[in-house]
């Protein structure tokens with residue numbers, strides 16, 4: 001699925017996050033300790049999170065299970081004269097020794113890793129004790145006054161934008177998987193169960209995206225058992241979630257370039273359109289409320 005959407009992935013992500021993802025990634029990069037020498041960006045996709053991890057003397061690895069996404073990453077990062085090390089690898093079976101990493105970042109990828117306890121156990125294996133895990137992820141609407149608007153955006157606008165993609169079903173999956181992911185408590189429980197200690201949590205854009213920073217406790221080689229017997233691919237075994245991926249931005253371009261202007265116009269139109277449609281249809285649509293709970297868009 002990610003192979004299919006790799007071409008327009010970055011552009012659509014920027015539009016759907018209203019251009020905010022750059023700031024969110026800055027926060028993710030800042031959460032990585034400056035002295036981390038070996039850092040993995042897991043589910044790296046088109047590699048948009050890689051340049052911000054670059055530091056003198058640091059080895060930056062990018063891994064993803066989608067080869068087409070990695071080809072985009074290779075193409076884009078190759079232009080910069082800097083070379084992160086890219087590998088096509090499954091998050092549940094990383095080709096790394098126990099305790100090999102000082103830090104791991106995952107931007108808009110952890111939602112796809114199920115069963116999550118098994119993914120967390122593998123991350124605990126490859127991180128050294130005291131190592132840092134930074135997760136940035138799109139979050140389901142939390143209870144509160146903005147719940148209806150947020151739920152409307154995730155349930156209706158993301159699939160609508162997805163029609164611009166070569167595989168619109170991927171964006172229906174994205175919408176459904178955000179609801180399935182929830183707004184964080186289960187992720188924190190899965191991290192804790194794998195031996196991580198939550199250090200910090202932060203919400204962006206009124207909770208549309210969240211950042212979690214955790215430290216790996218325990219010893220090298222100490223594995224926290226996960227259930228590896230039922231690893232699900234991104235679409236889900238039942239096939240009901242015909243769609244996916246999350247947000248991530250494209251490489252920074254020169255301010256005022258044609259692409260930037262085009263993106264800014266798209267953001268403004270998207271927001272205006274969302275507000276108009278929301279206002280017109282809100283009464284008739286099955287928008288979830290904090291009390292009714294989210295509907296995942298599954299038929």
Ligand SMILES: C[S@@+](CC[C@H](N)C(=O)[O-])C[C@H]1O[C@@H](n2cnc3c(N)ncnc32)[C@H](O)[C@@H]1O
Nearest residue numbers: 002043044045064065066090091107245246248
């Ligand atoms: C929504 S994209 C995020 C890409 C990038 N991190 C960003 O911020 O734009 C999720 C990525 O997770 C990758 N992915 C999904 N399941 C994976 C797995 N089991 N192992 C490694 N990567 C996986 C997909 O191929 C996809 O590139």
